[in-house]
Amino acid sequence: MSTRLRKGQAPTKRMAHVWDASKCIACGACVMACTSTNNPDMMMREEKGWNSIASNIRRIDSVSAQGRPEVLLVQCQHCEDAPCLNTCPFGATYMDDNGMIRLDPRMCSGCSYCVTSCPYNVRWFHPDSKLPKKCMGDTCLELVDKGLQPACVQSCPAGARDYGDLNDPNSSVSVTLRTKRSRRLLENAGTEPKYFVVEGS
Amino acid sequence: MAPADLHFQVPIAHWGWTIVWFLWFVGIAGMGSVGYFFVRKAALAYVIFGSLVLGLAFVVSHLGRWWNLPRTLWTMVTNGIFNWSSWMLVGIVLLSVHLILSVIVVASHIPWLQRIGWLKWTATLSRANAYLALYAFLGFMATVYSGFLLTQASGIPLWNTSLIPILWVVSGSIAAIAVIELLYVFGVVESSVSTLAVRLGLGLDAIKLLAVLAFLHVALAYGSAGARIGATAMASGEYALMTWGGVIGIGILVPIAIGLYTVLVKKSKPLLAISSIAALAGVFFLRAVVLLAGAWEPLVL
Numbered sequence: 001m002s003t004r005l006r007k008g009q010a011p012t013k014r015m016a017h018v019w020d021a022s023k024c025i026a027c028g029a030c031v032m033a034c035t036s037t038n039n040p041d042m043m044m045r046e047e048k049g050w051n052s053i054a055s056n057i058r059r060i061d062s063v064s065a066q067g068r069p070e071v072l073l074v075q076c077q078h079c080e081d082a083p084c085l086n087t088c089p090f091g092a093t094y095m096d097d098n099g100m101i102r103l104d105p106r107m108c109s110g111c112s113y114c115v116t117s118c119p120y121n122v123r124w125f126h127p128d129s130k131l132p133k134k135c136m137g138d139t140c141l142e143l144v145d146k147g148l149q150p151a152c153v154q155s156c157p158a159g160a161r162d163y164g165d166l167n168d169p170n171s172s173v174s175v176t177l178r179t180k181r182s183r184r185l186l187e188n189a190g191t192e193p194k195y196f197v198v199e200g201s
Numbered sequence: 202m203a204p205a206d207l208h209f210q211v212p213i214a215h216w217g218w219t220i221v222w223f224l225w226f227v228g229i230a231g232m233g234s235v236g237y238f239f240v241r242k243a244a245l246a247y248v249i250f251g252s253l254v255l256g257l258a259f260v261v262s263h264l265g266r267w268w269n270l271p272r273t274l275w276t277m278v279t280n281g282i283f284n285w286s287s288w289m290l291v292g293i294v295l296l297s298v299h300l301i302l303s304v305i306v307v308a309s310h311i312p313w314l315q316r317i318g319w320l321k322w323t324a325t326l327s328r329a330n331a332y333l334a335l336y337a338f339l340g341f342m343a344t345v346y347s348g349f350l351l352t353q354a355s356g357i358p359l360w361n362t363s364l365i366p367i368l369w370v371v372s373g374s375i376a377a378i379a380v381i382e383l384l385y386v387f388g389v390v391e392s393s394v395s396t397l398a399v400r401l402g403l404g405l406d407a408i409k410l411l412a413v414l415a416f417l418h419v420a421l422a423y424g425s426a427g428a429r430i431g432a433t434a435m436a437s438g439e440y441a442l443m444t445w446g447g448v449i450g451i452g453i454l455v456p457i458a459i460g461l462y463t464v465l466v467k468k469s470k471p472l473l474a475i476s477s478i479a480a481l482a483g484v485f486f487l488r489a490v491v492l493l494a495g496a497w498e499p500l501v502l
Contacts, residue, residue: 048212049212049213049214050208050213060205060206060501061205062205062206062501062502063205070501072206072500072501074500083356086286086287086353087286087287087288087289087353087354087355088284088287089284089287089289089290090273090274090276090282090284090290091277091280091282091284106269106272106273106276107273107276107277107282108266108269108273109264109265109266109269109273110264110266110267110269111263111289112214112215112265113287113289113354115213115356116210116214116216116354116356116357116495117354117356119355119356119497119498120356120500121206121213121356121497121500125213125215125265129266130265131265185500186498189355189498
């Protein structure tokens with residue numbers, strides 16, 4: 001079980017998500033797996049603000065300047081300097097010893113400050129619990145605690161998703177990031193995100 | 202062409218009209234407390250107290266899990282978790298203390314309460330300059346907080362400017378002056394105070410006009426994509442009518458015109474009432490456009 005870090009404490013692990021855009025076939029399996037695993041009650045309901053399925057993974061479809069269809073998958077970046085951590089007035093948002101940004105529902109009053117603070121726009125309000133949901137969901141956290149991979153990684157048919165410890169040089173994510181060209185989103189926001197987009201070898 | 206990833210904050214974060222009302226009432230109560238230091242009329246004390254109560258009612262009603270607030274506060278205190286890096290927590294403390302001070306000031310003005318022996322200290326305390334200076338300072342800080350509340354929301358680039366707290370203080374001062382003018386119209390405040398308030402209001406209106414135009418210009422010309430989207434919505438998009446008609450037309454130009462007429466020609470109570478209501482509406486519209494036009498930085502253009 002992971003524990004809440006106090007101010008000034010550093011996490012022992014730096015768990016990170018990797019999405020390999022060069023392998024992704026944009027099937028949406030990760031998006032659906034995320035919702036069916038963590039918020040099954042939302043499978044047939046819409047996140048009205050995003051105009052899409054309520055998932056902890058947000059899918060952005062676009063067209064490149066050359067006319068090629070493109071997709072970007074975005075989710076909580078588990079930033080090392082997370083703005084949501086600084087703004088949450090009641091300390092409901094916290095970092096655990098795995099370096100994951102988590103939410104303690106007992107301390108959340110639904111003020112939305114974490115939603116407006118997130119530069120990546122990846123939090124959404126559950127219409128019933130009014131909790132600001134994001135990656136990782138409760139069930140994925142249970143999976144990870146058991147030493148398994150989160151739902152998005154397990155469900156990806158193309159092997160485009162990975163999750164592991166950046167502090168471990170032998171972890172699959174560390175190896176991928178060492179050997180392939182990758183980028184982080186809104187790098188200049190200064191949030192030190194731990195979500196990596198692999199763009200090619 | 203609109204970016205592929207274009208999202209305004211209201212449908213997602215739900216910082217909508219309830220927050221606009223909250224910011225408006227905090228501005229009136231906050232800078233009204235500064236005005237109270239000089240004016241010290243019961244009616245103004247009641248307006249400040251009423252604004253604080255209404256503002257807090259609006260902000261609590263906005264909470265998605267308001268029913269969890271007692272548990273939240275209990276867990277926070279028992280676990281010793283105080284996130285002082287959050288402007289919202291700072292604001293909660295400021296507004297709570299300000300409300301307590303406001304209750305004491307109001308109590309000092311209620312004659313039947315002053316007949317109760319053990320409450321007479323409220324009148325003694327409320328006459329002390331040091332106490333009223335603290336009251337004014339907390340009101341000022343509460344207004345400043347309501348600006349930094351937006352500035353700290355780093356997901357919304359339009360708000361990430363130091364102009365907002367300053368704009369909130371200037372417009373809050375205009376709202377407080379408008380309330381004092383209305384009190385003059387109702388015969389509560391002396392004419393000399395009103396004359397000074399009109400002159401002060403004219404200067405503040407000019408500063409507010411400059412600040413609003415600077416806010417738009419900087420966001421439109423030098424801002425990031427997210428800031429430009431918000432500023433465009435304000436200047437020529439969905440909220441343009443509210444910006445040019447509400448904030449600038451009704452909220453600034455009408456009070457300036459009436460203020461100049463009052464200073465140069467003659468003082469008219471009906472015109473001052475119109476000017477005050479227009480100024481208060483303008484302060485409301487300003488908070489509304491800035492809040493509603495907030496959008497995220499597009500991750501894909």
